[in-house]
Amino acid sequence: MKVIGVDIGGTKILGGLIDERGNLLEETLVYTKAHLGREKILENLFIAIDKLIDKDVKGIGIGSAGRINFKEGIVEYATDNLPGWTGCNLKQLLEDRYKIPVIADNDVNAAVIGEIWQGAGRGYKDIVMIAIGTGVGGAIVYNGEVIRGGSWSAGEIGHMILYPKGRQCNCGQRGCLEQYVSGTAIARTYSEVSKEKKIAGAEEVFLLAEKGDKMALEIVNDFVNSLSIAILSLKNLLDPEIFIIGGGVIGAKRVWWDKLKKTLENRASITPAQLENKATMVGAAKLIIDYLSKNN
Structure with a gap:
């Protein structure tokens, strides 16, 4: 076929x-x-x-x-x-x-269905996938089935309110996860803090962090802390076997993945997406x- x-x-x-x-x-x-x-x-x-x-x-x-x-x-x-x-x-x-x-x-x-079939989700029945790119998307799998919700919006992890009364989000809420851990948010934060240097994208911030740029390192640490809060909240709520993390930001995992694992302290299992x-x-x-x- x-x-x-x-x-x-x-x-x-x-x-x-x-x-x-x-x-x-x-x-x-x-x-x-x-x-x-x-x-x-x-x-x-x-x-x-x-x-x-x-x-x-x-x-x-x-x-x-x-x-x-x-x-x-x-x-x-x-x-x-x-x-x-x-x-x-x-x-x-x-x-x-x-x-x-x-x-x-x-x-x-x-x-997440692709990852279960051919990637990092093989062998698991309870999964949360977080896709971090321009925005933040998500998917929830329970007992092998994707949970889509009554109005088809289950898994909108990017619009969990992480910091009440925080940054304005384009969804109309304030303090959404997407405003702190997306590629857009990472680049915007560096540009705002530096005031002089404009950043093309999150990859540039990660490259600066690799070179020891203090401002970039601080932003990467904030990204990891915010993501870990979201993961631990989802772990307590949904108790998945594994979190699969994908999206464009995973391409720079060399910079932040070990920091995330250390911050989570084995309280949640994470793995990078394989199918990119x-x-x-x-x-x-x-x-x-x-x-x-x-x-x-």
């Missing part, structure tokens, strides 16, 4: 042709150009799928940023990272166009493979 798995993000759309054993047969990347709105996002999604589709493809799995109605394949809510995406019925649009079954889910839900930027694509493929297996 061959299927297509797609990861729709604010910057890029990553698609893969994948078989039922998880082998990646072909891959493509198309820039989302999300600032141009829904029609441009869909146009580029179609371009990505068209590059991979052939008569042997049996279905399409989608992992998209936003709050996704898993039953109906509708984007219930998306931030301004994907303008106009709220209300988009991905399942219907793609099934009408390609005449094959389609499944759509939140991108981090798909990512392919986790959502692989997990989306697994979702449609499972759907086809149950319905054929």
